[in-house]
Amino acid sequence: MERKLHYNFVDVFKAPIEALSAKKILVMTFFLLLSLALYNIFTYATFSINGEKIKTIFSVYTFFPFYKLFFASIVAQIVFVVGAIISLLMLMLGFYAVSILEIEAIRGNKFMKPHHAIRKGFRRFKQILLAELGIISFIGFIILLFTLIGLVARIPYIGEWIYALLFVIPNFLIAILTLFIIVVFLISIILLPTVTAAEKKGEAFQSILETFATIIRQPFRWGGYTLLALVTGKVSSFVYAYVCYRSVQFIAWSTSLSGGEEVKTMIKKSLSLLPLKSDVTFHTFQLFPSVDFSFSLTKYAKYSSHTMPEYLMAFMIFVIFASIIGYFLTIIAVGQARGYAVIRYIKDGYKIEDEEPQED
Numbered sequence: 001m002e003r004k005l006h007y008n009f010v011d012v013f014k015a016p017i018e019a020l021s022a023k024k025i026l027v028m029t030f031f032l033l034l035s036l037a038l039y040n041i042f043t044y045a046t047f048s049i050n051g052e053k054i055k056t057i058f059s060v061y062t063f064f065p066f067y068k069l070f071f072a073s074i075v076a077q078i079v080f081v082v083g084a085i086i087s088l089l090m091l092m093l094g095f096y097a098v099s100i101l102e103i104e105a106i107r108g109n110k111f112m113k114p115h116h117a118i119r120k121g122f123r124r125f126k127q128i129l130l131a132e133l134g135i136i137s138f139i140g141f142i143i144l145l146f147t148l149i150g151l152v153a154r155i156p157y158i159g160e161w162i163y164a165l166l167f168v169i170p171n172f173l174i175a176i177l178t179l180f181i182i183v184v185f186l187i188s189i190i191l192l193p194t195v196t197a198a199e200k201k202g203e204a205f206q207s208i209l210e211t212f213a214t215i216i217r218q219p220f221r222w223g224g225y226t227l228l229a230l231v232t233g234k235v236s237s238f239v240y241a242y243v244c245y246r247s248v249q250f251i252a253w254s255t256s257l258s259g260g261e262e263v264k265t266m267i268k269k270s271l272s273l274l275p276l277k278s279d280v281t282f283h284t285f286q287l288f289p290s291v292d293f294s295f296s297l298t299k300y301a302k303y304s305s306h307t308m309p310e311y312l313m314a315f316m317i318f319v320i321f322a323s324i325i326g327y328f329l330t331i332i333a334v335g336q337a338r339g340y341a342v343i344r345y346i347k348d349g350y351k352i353e354d355e356e357p358q359e360d
Helices: 009-013 015-019 022-049 054-061 074-107 114-123 125-152 159-165 167-198 204-217 219-259 261-272 279-284 298-302 308-348
Strands: none
Touching (some): 009 015, 009 219, 009 308, 015 074, 015 308, 022 054, 022 074, 022 114, 074 114, 074 125, 125 204, 159 167, 167 308, 219 261, 219 308, 279 308
């Protein structure tokens, strides 16, 4: 049966169901782990350059050293910023890869393989990077202009008069426009990959144009759809997290029937190697922030582990944990793809589902 959209909020409301796909979660989890790995490499290199004790920091924050953004050493700060940008771009590639899977499903191609989506993601890296650089360059140009205007104020006698005269028109109006562009730049982290996925030509300017057009012409609808995806995504990922938790317990119990208590102990020791007390873990296993409805794995932190099989088991369980966050991000990406298809129809009368699918 051919897939059709309702072209309203129902399409976004169904995002958790459409996102509950092994290949979509796999693709998003792949890019999430890649992004996290790159972030950790650059961040711990930053700590090393800054002269801090990596072993102490790792013992506290493990794989999630998100607590510090500014460093005393200029070189360390540059390394950290470069690493953060690259990690964010990898995450955007994940949004793109999931979006292309959903966009292609809307077009009628439901059988695109995960590795094809991943490959397409890396191919569009340049387009996404250039689009983001284009927005940043414009913001930088405006800042440069204001810097030059600041120099004008230093001109003897007439400088302050010129500065005061230009303060409202055009300076104030340009400042408001620039703040809007900065907001769109932040929004583009999740929206631009979807817009790029919907565009077949791969032009960075077209991605920028459609991103701005979506926010300018349909800001409240986009905001509402995004909020809906965030709320349903958090609830769905919490349920998925609980299912994963009980599934691991079931594996431990059923395999212990033949493998003995040593199997259960191995899993418990492996869990102790994971960042059970981190803020990321806490919020993953909590329904909503500030809502006292959650479950915890901190009871497993008391165990100790040293064997290589237990480290391997810890990695496997960490992949399962990453898939929980991956599922949440997948819902966001699918929600953006379906929401953009609806908005594109409302603002342009154009149906993405009428397009021919792309070749793998």
